[in-house]
Amino acid sequence: MRLLHTSDWHIGRTFHGVDLLADQARSLTAVAELVAAESVDVVLLAGDVYDRAIPSADAIAVCNRGFEAIREAGARIVATSGNHDSPARLGAGAGFAAAGGLHLCTTVAACDRPILLEDEHGTVACYGIPYLEPEITRAELDVPQARSHAEVLAAAMARIRADLVARGTPRSVVLAHAFVTGGEATGSERSIAVGGVETVPAAAFAGIDYVALGHLHSPQTLTESVRYSGSPLPYSFGERSHRKAVWLVDLDASGLREVRGRELPVVRGLRALSGTLDGLLEDPALDAAVDDYISATLTDHTRPVEPLRRLRERFPHAVHVEWVRPEGNPELRYRERVHGRRDIEIATSFVGDVRDEPSAGEVRLLERALAAAVTERDAPAAAAPEPGELSA
Numbered sequence: 001m002r003l004l005h006t007s008d009w010h011i012g013r014t015f016h017g018v019d020l021l022a023d024q025a026r027s028l029t030a031v032a033e034l035v036a037a038e039s040v041d042v043v044l045l046a047g048d049v050y051d052r053a054i055p056s057a058d059a060i061a062v063c064n065r066g067f068e069a070i071r072e073a074g075a076r077i078v079a080t081s082g083n084h085d086s087p088a089r090l091g092a093g094a095g096f097a098a099a100g101g102l103h104l105c106t107t108v109a110a111c112d113r114p115i116l117l118e119d120e121h122g123t124v125a126c127y128g129i130p131y132l133e134p135e136i137t138r139a140e141l142d143v144p145q146a147r148s149h150a151e152v153l154a155a156a157m158a159r160i161r162a163d164l165v166a167r168g169t170p171r172s173v174v175l176a177h178a179f180v181t182g183g184e185a186t187g188s189e190r191s192i193a194v195g196g197v198e199t200v201p202a203a204a205f206a207g208i209d210y211v212a213l214g215h216l217h218s219p220q221t222l223t224e225s226v227r228y229s230g231s232p233l234p235y236s237f238g239e240r241s242h243r244k245a246v247w248l249v250d251l252d253a254s255g256l257r258e259v260r261g262r263e264l265p266v267v268r269g270l271r272a273l274s275g276t277l278d279g280l281l282e283d284p285a286l287d288a289a290v291d292d293y294i295s296a297t298l299t300d301h302t303r304p305v306e307p308l309r310r311l312r313e314r315f316p317h318a319v320h321v322e323w324v325r326p327e328g329n330p331e332l333r334y335r336e337r338v339h340g341r342r343d344i345e346i347a348t349s350f351v352g353d354v355r356d357e358p359s360a361g362e363v364r365l366l367e368r369a370l371a372a373a374v375t376e377r378d379a380p381a382a383a384a385p386e387p388g389e390l391s392a
């Protein structure tokens with residue numbers, strides 16, 4: 001039996017305000033093509049299907065087209081809810097969907113009821129554990145004292161082991177959405193820390209043939225059989241050096257036989273650029289970057305006007321720009337910078353810092369405004385009420 005492990009689709013996520021649905025649709029098409037090319041039997045989707053509890057109609061359409069493409073490519077799907085999903089909404093219609101090969105595991109009470117997958121060697125029991133928020137799930141899991149992710153996940157795994165023993169099924173797969181000790185976050189995951197305890201030991205899954213993890217966004221191997229697939233697309237500039245991937249997992253009669261990584265196509269590259277605005281707009285070496293998402297750090301002496309609009313004339317997918325004054329000293333605290341300086345010096349340097357050097361006319365205007373403020377401060381407060389009048 002061949003499984004494909006993916007997670008953290010985050011359908012509907014935006015990237016610095018830019019809609020990613022078209023990119024996400026392309027990455028799901030790539031997953032479906034891989035399913036067909038590799039004759040995958042079952043796709044495991046370990047949570048964070050959507051980016052939010054109430055996804056947009058367009059996000060739902062993209063996700064359903066992805067599910068359908070995978071189904072048409074020949075695989076069933078086992079999906080769980082992650083910390084971004086609404087279990088109830090994602091799981092709506094799960095009974096009917098299961099009849100068509102889409103198994104939506106979103107209820108805690110059913111975490112020990114496996115989807116039974118058959119191959120020539122017999123049955124594989126596949127358990128989908130939805131994301132377990134300790135506060136919300138400890139009563140249902142009958143561990144009212146539990147405060148940590150490790151405790152509620154251990155309770156779910158105890159139920160799964162009891163079911164495996166009762167069933168006498170030798171081969172098993174578990175999907176879970178958790179932060180397992182030793183995993184590395186990329187920065188685009190939402191924290192699930194409760195009271196500082198969010199990690200779960202990999203040993204919690206001992207004895208399971210393959211554990212498909214979700215939550216962390218880069219592919220990683222914790223043990224041969226406990227892995228994160230990561231997200232199919234990068235969701236932060238910190239992930240620009242990552243190559244997104246899925247795991248192809250082969251099970252034989254005795255359990256796990258082989259796991260192979262398969263890279264997913266780069267739908268649109270990510271690039272962090274640094275330089276003056278004119279430099280970035282003219283540098284011929286950046287021709288290769290014009291289709292990428294761009295985060296630019298501008299080093300111009302004065303703050304450029306409308307830098308993002310101008311960058312987009314060459315880089316239509318520029319999404320983030322910041323200006324770092326090259327000679328600025330970020331170590332210097334503001335109080336020290338203004339100490340001993342006249343009001344007009346502080347005001348003109350402030351305008352220079354946030355925009356550009358003020359013109360002579362603007363300096364005169366600032367001088368008049370400061371002079372007027374001083375006059376107002378020193379004049380008798382004719383219009384202000386006397387202290388005694390306030391109670392009237």
Ligand SMILES: [Mn+2]
Nearest residue numbers: 008048189215
């Ligand atoms: Mn996620």
